[in-house]
Amino acid sequence: MPHNVKTSRRAAWIFAPSLLVSFLFVYVFIGITVYISLSNWKIGTSPNLTLRQPFGGTYAELVQEQRFQADIRNVVVFTIIFLVLAILGGLVAALFIHHVSVGKGLFRTVFLLPYALSFIVTGVAWRWIFAPATGVNEILRSMGIENPPGWTTDTTILGALNDPSGTDFLKVQFGIPVALLPIIFAAAWQLVGFAMAMYLAGLASIPEEHLEAANVDGANVWQRLRYIVLPQLWPSTITCFVLLLHVALKIFDLVVAMSGSGPGFVTDVPGIYIYNYLTSRYDKASAMAIILLLLTLVVIVPYLVRGYRKERKA
């Protein structure tokens, strides 16, 4: 590269406006949100920017709330089940589609199709599929199940770990809310194709020689999968894990379209919490937004830093 100080400086100036705009709209605005979360600004056009006493009182208020605790439970349950479904589903789909002899393109196209849709479209479709009176419950009833779940309006918590009535602090039952399951299925349906695409790209990059060598050594299908294919798919798995985890934490539109908060906040998530308090409590909405941001950054920053380090080595 013909490099001199002058071109370097010009290059930096060309990049500067984008960087500045991003700096303002991302970093400065996050800073403002942090400040609001610590302030007394409840609502209104004239901001009350005095700091709340005791310091961080809004956060203390949050963690005591039933709704906040339900949100944390929901986001954890949602994330775990969704990641397992989407990543395992994507891996299995990719392994099969990679080896299919006919119609590879068609299968790939169909699996990735939901990714092109808006979460709102996905949400309205799955809301109808799980409608208690006309949806999958019809199938369950025909199979002899008398009282099928109410799905997104069901308040049952599966495998509840605790009884909230006994303690002062825990105000929700920790377990798997039945109401979340339809939303998790919908999210997995929408994003399984993303995982599949990542795994197909990973599979395409495995050198044929490795597999042929294993063949010559007499390795069977499972041995080849276990010792050659899966280890080489590890980078795809990390990418899927990080990006899907970040989708799960931020989930909002899908829940809005399918159920909203649900009875007793069984399907409430941080995104909806924040939205609801945008019209009544700026401080609470901001505090929840910062908690959500921290959860996201814990995942994303190591991933970005890892990418940056790799690049410096390259």
Add this chain to the structure above:
Amino acid sequence: MAVETLEPTTSRSVQAPRQRPKKLAPKPRSWSIPRTAGGWIVLAVCTLATLGMLVPVYVIITTALSGSTGAPNFFLAFPDAPSLGAFKGAWTKLHGSLANSLQITVPAALVSCLLGSINGYVLSKFPFRGSNALFTVLLVGMFIPFQAVIIPVFQFLNMLHLQGSIIGLILVHIIYGIPITTLIFRNYYEGIPTAIIEAASIDGAGIWKTYVRVMLPLSVPGFVVAGIFQCTNIWNDFLFGFILASPAAWPATVTLNNLIGTTTVDYSELMAGAVLVAAPTVLLYLVLGRFFVSGLTAGAVK
């Protein structure tokens, strides 16, 4: 590995199909009948899984077609008398916001692609001290939950008297689209030989002249990939439209969501609306799927 987000040396997935790396071993052209039992099992599993994936699509379409008789009593039932009646109602309610979505998506996607292209060009061909670190700083903007900035954004648009307007939404989509388009273009330009830039520079062309005369003409595939990606993202946005737009500027996703009434839901009209909202991005995907997938694997995806 095409999946590694930030690796310049291996990120070839956004390149024009012509520049794709050669396959390590030539694969036999598919479309052959399976020859082994295992082959048949793989085909059967793929077919069944694909049919399973299509169930929601079938449900959306058949319910949308059940217009005149109302939504069926069972979600898998095929309508007795299929009609396009529900589409009429859905169109009446949605056409205004579909137009809004179009007015938001096209300029926002164009401008964010142009900015991303300029940034990507500078970062990949004229790296300066600290440019990689600054790029990583920029990328964070792609991943933050927008709720963490929404109150300041709201106040900022208010200050500019753009609150609730289509222009405000365009502005926001452009700003938060810069990181992803920069990433896509940077990866794309990594695949274009630096020798071309060097030649132009020896001929006396500066950064801008080289961009306009040399880089832009080579950028068409990059613009297609980033453009499809941004169009899809912006068209499918709900959060910004929901929180920042006034009813007159509602994008189609928001209006569609509002069709879910609080008491009863007209599912046939709702599904017809879903078809209308989904149609543009699905068409883009079906027609230009290869580029769509490139955008996906190019870099990280929101």
